[in-house]
Amino acid sequence: MLVPSAFAQTAAAPAASGGFLGTLIGIAPLLLIFVAFYFLLIRPQSKRMKTLQNAIAAVKRGDQVVTAGGVIGKVTKVEDAFVEVEIAANTRVRVVKATIAEVTPPAGAKPAND
Template sequence: MISTAFAQTAGAASADSGLASIISIAPLVLIFVAFYFLMIRPQSKRMKTLQNAIANAKKGDSVVTGGGLVGKISRVEDTVFEVELAPNVKVKVLKGTVSEVTPLGGGKPAND
């Protein structure tokens, strides 16, 4: 009932199906690798830099909070900064809410 030629191609098709399944998974792997190098790795580097800046922050440094408040650190405690927003206006800010730390001298001067 089954011709010999048809029986021989059935075995070859099963070998090709293994290769086809690998080829069908390859684009997903490539997308994940690209996602890692374009999104995950830079974000983790940025977070590590911010954590180091917060750990090394000292009195006089300027900070920006997650809520958009900008002020100067007047006191450093274990989990909070005391930030002076204006003359005689001081608030306590959790270290986890700080989104940017600028050292006392500021950044680099402009190339004007």
């Protein structure tokens, strides 16, 4: 007997809380969470992806690249969809441009101790 009366009391409370203002106050925390996620996660990630896509589109001979598989090499030839990468002396592989994870200009290398 106690359970049905408890459900009846809680069901009537939201209806009496006050229309549009009550709904707005209920939705406000969800909107604030979405705005926080947008500025902290979504926006920076989209900026990173845009800069990576621009770097991949502008890759040229002599640049050092890292592929998604972790292979590091120096670009020797650039085509529309492929890049030829020298991974060791006289060892060249063709890599799909979409699998490039990082592009470093030839003069951009810093010493490891700095």
